[in-house]
Amino acid sequence: MPAPGTLYLKEMSTGIVAVTSNRLDLEALTTAVASGSGADGAVTSFAGLVRQENLGRRVAYLEYEAYEPLAVRALQRIVDEALAAWPGTRVGVHHRIGRLELGEASIVIAAASAHRADAFAACRYTIERVKQIVPIWKHEHFDGGDVWLEGATADPDDETARQTAYRIACA
Amino acid sequence: MRVTVRLFARLRDLAGAGELVRDVPPASTIDGVWRTLVAEMPALGEYERTMSVALNADYSRMSAAVNEGDEVAFLPPVSGG
Numbered sequence: 001m002p003a004p005g006t007l008y009l010k011e012m013s014t015g016i017v018a019v020t021s022n023r024l025d026l027e028a029l030t031t032a033v034a035s036g037s038g039a040d041g042a043v044t045s046f047a048g049l050v051r052q053e054n055l056g057r058r059v060a061y062l063e064y065e066a067y068e069p070l071a072v073r074a075l076q077r078i079v080d081e082a083l084a085a086w087p088g089t090r091v092g093v094h095h096r097i098g099r100l101e102l103g104e105a106s107i108v109i110a111a112a113s114a115h116r117a118d119a120f121a122a123c124r125y126t127i128e129r130v131k132q133i134v135p136i137w138k139h140e141h142f143d144g145g146d147v148w149l150e151g152a153t154a155d156p157d158d159e160t161a162r163q164t165a166y167r168i169a170c171a
Numbered sequence: 172m173r174v175t176v177r178l179f180a181r182l183r184d185l186a187g188a189g190e191l192v193r194d195v196p197p198a199s200t201i202d203g204v205w206r207t208l209v210a211e212m213p214a215l216g217e218y219e220r221t222m223s224v225a226l227n228a229d230y231s232r233m234s235a236a237v238n239e240g241d242e243v244a245f246l247p248p249v250s251g252g
Contacts, residue, residue, distance in 0.1 A: 048252050064251070065179060065180055065183075066251070067177065067179055067225065067228070067244055069228040070228045070229065070244070071251075073228065073229065074230075095251060095252075106251075106252065107251070107252055127252060130251055131249070131250075131251065132249075133249070134249060134252075135179065135223070135225070135244075135251075136249060136251030136252075137179060137180035137247065137249060137250050137251070138250045148180045148184070148247070148250075149250035150180075150181070150221070150247050150248040150249075150250055152248055153222070153249075154246060154248070154249045155223060155230070156230055157230075
C-alpha cells in the first residue's frame with residue numbers, strides 16, 4: 001500500500017484527476033479546468049459532502065478506501081468519456097480517501113465549456129460515472145456500529161450503465 | 172507460479188488481509204485464483220456474482236490468464252462519491 005498522503009495525480013490537456021488523502025480544494029480545481037482565455041462561457045462545479053444521516057443512521061464519520069492506481073485510471077477514463085460526449089469541455093475530478101468528518105468534501109468536480117448546458121451535463125455525468133466504475137468504497141461509522149457501503153458492480157464496458165449516466169446528465 | 176492478491180473493503184475484512192501471495196498452477200486464470208481463495212476462505216464466496224476483478228490495476232474478466240508476478244484484485248461493488 002502507498003504511504004498515507006500519497007498523491008496520484010495525472011494532468012492532461014483534457015483535465016485533471018486525483019485520489020488523495022489531502023483536503024480537497026474546489027476553487028483550485030475550478031481554476032485549473034477553466035481556460036482563462038475567454039474561450040469558456042461557463043464553469044460548473046460539484047462537491048460531495050459527508051452527510052450526518054444515512055438510511056436512518058446517525059453517521060459519526062466516513063472512511064474511504066481506494067484501489068488507487070485503478071481509481072486514477074477510472075477517473076481519467078470518465079474525463080475522457082465526458083470530453084468525447086461534450087467536445088471542448090474540460091473536466092477535473094479529485095476524490096479524497098481516508099477518514100472524513102461530517103461536512104467535509106469527499107469529491108470535487110469542475111467542468112468548463114463554451115456553453116453552460118455542456119458544463120452542467122459534463123459535471124453531472126462525471127459524478128454519476130464515479131458512482132458506477134471508480135474502485136472507491138465508503139466505510140460508514142455510525143452510532144452503534146459500522147458498515148461497508150456497496151453500490152454498483154463496477155464494469156466500465158457496461159454500455160447500459162454509461163447510457164444511464166448520460167441520460168441523467170442530459171435530463 | 173506466484174501471484175499477489177489484493178482485496179478491498181469488506182472483502183479485505185472477511186479475509187483479514189488486503190494483500191496475499193498465493194501459488195497457483197501455470198496457465199491459471201483469474202477465476203482459478205478466486206477458486207483458490209474461496210477454498211481457503213469460503214466466506215468470500217458471497218461476492219462471486221457482484222464483485223469486479225482487476226489484473227495489474229486494470230479492469231479484467233474472470234477468464235483472463237494470469238502470469239507469474241501478476242497482481243490480481245477482487246473488488247466489491249463500489250461506493251465512491
